[in-house]
Amino acid sequence: MAFDPTLPFVLLDDARAGRATLFHGLAATVRADALAEVVPALSALRALGGDRAGYLAYEAGYALDASLPAPRGVPSPLLWFGQFERVETLGAAQIDALLDVGPAHVGPVAPAIDRAAYDAMLTRIADYIAAGDIYQANATFAAHVATRGHPLALFRRLRAAQQAPYGALVHTGSAWLVSLSPELFFDLSDRTLTTRPMKGTAPRGPTAELDEAGAAALAADPKNRAENLMIVDLLRNDLSRVAEPGSVRVPALFEVERYPTVLQMTSTVTATARGDVDAVDVLTALFPCGSITGAPKLRAMAIIAEVEAEAREAYTGSIGALRADGDAHFNVAIRTLTMQADGARLGLGGGIVADSRADAEWAEALAKAAFLSRTPRAVDLIETMRCEGGVIARRELHLARLATSAAFLEVRYDTAAVETALEAALYRHPGVSRDPSLDLQEMSPRFRRDDDVRVRLLVSTTGAVAVQISPLPPPPTEPVRVVLTPLPVPADDWRLRHKTGDRDFYDAARRASGAFEVLFVRPDGYLTEGSFTSLFVRRDGVMLTPPLTDGLLPGIMRAELIASGEAVEARLTPADLANGFQIGNSLRGLMAARLD
Incomplete structure (x- = not known):
């Protein structure tokens, strides 16, 4: 049976490992469109057997405990699973061929609420925390993303940038979900249960040194450790409902994982499933994942239903599969897009605790959308x-x-x-x-x-x-002509620190200038480097060159001159070029230059 992307299918993808599992050839469907239908649908899912794959919207969780209030909105469907006749394991080349259907474009991200509404939501959560109702709640909001291109092409573009280990692409026949999730909800393999809650986020550093410092700071941060530990305790409690007594373990705590745009703190909780429970029992006991609710879980969910402006839908739900042999694998549906006629719906958010600051939480939530716009690091x-x-x-x-x-x-x-x-x-x-x-x-x-x-x-x-x-290029016979031009990307853009094939943003500026070389000027007026050379200015007998922290490539000749003591780092402005300067690199050596 050949794969037909116009028909329902589910692709569960581990981009880091370069492999995926494709479920296609739909034989039967289970869905729930109302809260009262969720529990019967889960029973039907169990009875169906075979290889089943699909998703639950976050709001499906409100049907799993009678004490919970109705959520703000009820998306349709709340639950969708297909039973599939074909299950194929794909390698990297097969995945790329399946997704290669043309280009895709991602435009701006527009939050559906303004900053004032977000601050008001956090104030209400803070009041509940102060009153002792909860320790933490996950506050989220929706955003609209302008997109162009087929969902297959969009997934291909984003998976290259995000390298998500728990990605998924779902086509129900009428709707598409594009998920680049870095978080495992649970894995059930031969009675062994594994969860990997993710709580704690920081941006990637532009250099290896700053990246290591950021990872160390995240791992040691008391706020993030406290949030992570709350969720670990919550999941230990959830797992105990389906685990053999005494089998719940925490083999890894406060680990920091690197993703292309962010650092994430994760922990690992394991258990042995009791002999009388199956994958549907595990899904029912654990859903939704505590990392996207708060603690205590049920009270946090009740508060979320009260304070969030609209339904989360698939965002913070779960996408995964239940296999014919009894194993199961589900993600936490974060970094997840629901495709719409005019683009896509994206959910953003984060955990709120007693000492959370609205400005920092707002910035962290928006930073989680960076995977949509950052250039893929899959470059030469x-x-x-x-x-x-x-x-x-x-x-x-x-x-x-x-x-x-x-x-x-x-x-x-x-x-x-x-x-x-x-x-x-x-x-x-x-x-x-x-x-x-x-x-x-x-x-x-x-x-x-x-x-x-x-x-x-x-x-x-x-x-x-x-x-x-x-x-070799011929050496110049006279001072080369140089033009000043604005730095075309932010000074913390990772591409500035690494010599890759993705440097057209530099080369285009040089071509447009008509000069031998350009020198880039930051918005604050400081010089950085040329498109293919480092900058050197001699002052009082000392050779000066801009510091790496201003946003430039660690040039090889530059490093050699600094190591030998012939050059030192110093911030430079265009005024420092008045008495002459040099540019150079390891290939060409130092060259006298003049400003045009």
């Missing part, structure tokens, strides 16, 4: 090196920078493969004759050669290595 890494007499200048510095960027961007990097590719390329180059005394296994940069060359090394996200060799 590049090093451009000078080879003289068979020796690559500053070789170790270039390869160290490459390895650092690969680790930060989660690019597969094999040192031996890189060395082998360099050796093979230089050996093949007609301007290089390999020293026959060298063993073929020896990765030596020593060659006899006629001409010096430019060596361009590329490493793709998959780890594939390519080497291009070309003549």
Whole structure:
């Protein structure tokens, strides 16, 4: 049975591992459109058996406990599952082929409430916390996202940027869900239950050093640890309802995971399911996940129903599958879009505790939409090196920078493969004759050669290595012409700190100027660098170069000059160029420049 995307299907995707499970060939459907239909629908889901996949909207949880009030709104459906005849495990190439249906575009995110309404919601939650009703509540709101393109194409674009381990794409036949979730709700595998609550968020740092500092700060932050621990305790309690007595464990607490746009704090809770419970029992006992409600869970859900402006719908619900062998796997449906005729609906939010500040919580909630707009980090890494007499200048510095960027961007990097590719390329180059005394296994940069060359090394996200060799550019015979231009991206954009194939935002500025090079100026007036060179100004006998913290590439020659003491970091403005300056890089060396 060939896959037909116009018919209902469910794709459960682990983009980090490069694999997915596709459920298609719909045989039967179970759905609930009213609260009173949810429990009977779950019973029908159990009776149906086989391989079933679908989702529950958050509001379905209000049907699972009689003490809960009715939610603010009831979306339709509250629950949708299909029983599928075909279940296929897909590899990376198959996933890409399935999703390759054309381009997709994501536009601005427009919150459905204003800041005043958000602050009022947090004030009401804070009052309940102060009164002792709850310790924490998750406050959310909807946003509209302008999108263009088929949902398959949109999912392809976003999964490249987000690299979510619990992503999902659902087509019910009339509706589409696009989920890039980083959070596991629960996994039931051979009677072992695993949950991984996620609570605590911080933005990624633009450099490896700042990223490590941010991760350490998040891991040690008392507020985030307290929030995370509350949810761990809540899930331990929920799991105990379906677990063998004494089997609930917390093997990992306060771990920080890296995603392309954010750092997330997670913990892991495990248990052994009792012999008399099945996957539907587990789903009923745990849903909705405590990480998106608050604690105590039922009281937090009642307050959410009172203070939130509208129904959450699929957002903070769960997407997953119940397998014919009794196993099950569900995500927490965050970073999830419900496709609409004029774009998509996105939910945003976060946990509120006693010391939460509205401005910080608002900023954190909006930051969670960054996965929609950030450039995918699935880009080639590049090093451009000078080879003289068979020796690559500053070789170790270039390869160290490459390895650092690969680790930060989660690019597969094999040192031996890189060395082998360099050796093979230089050996093949007609301007290089390999020293026959060298063993073929020896990765030596020593060659006899006629001409010096430019060596361009590329490493793709998959780890594939390519080497291009070309003549060196001729050295300039007079000071090169340079034009000032505004920095085209924020100074904390990760692309500024890593040499990748995604640098057209720099190259376009140089092409438009008509000059040899441009120098970028931040909004606050400070200079950063050129499109392919570092900046140096000599003042009182000392060579000055802008600091990395102003938003620039850690240039190789720049690093060498700083390490030797020949250059020091200092903030520079256009006025500092009045008495002359130089630009340069590892390939071309230092060049005198003049401002046009």
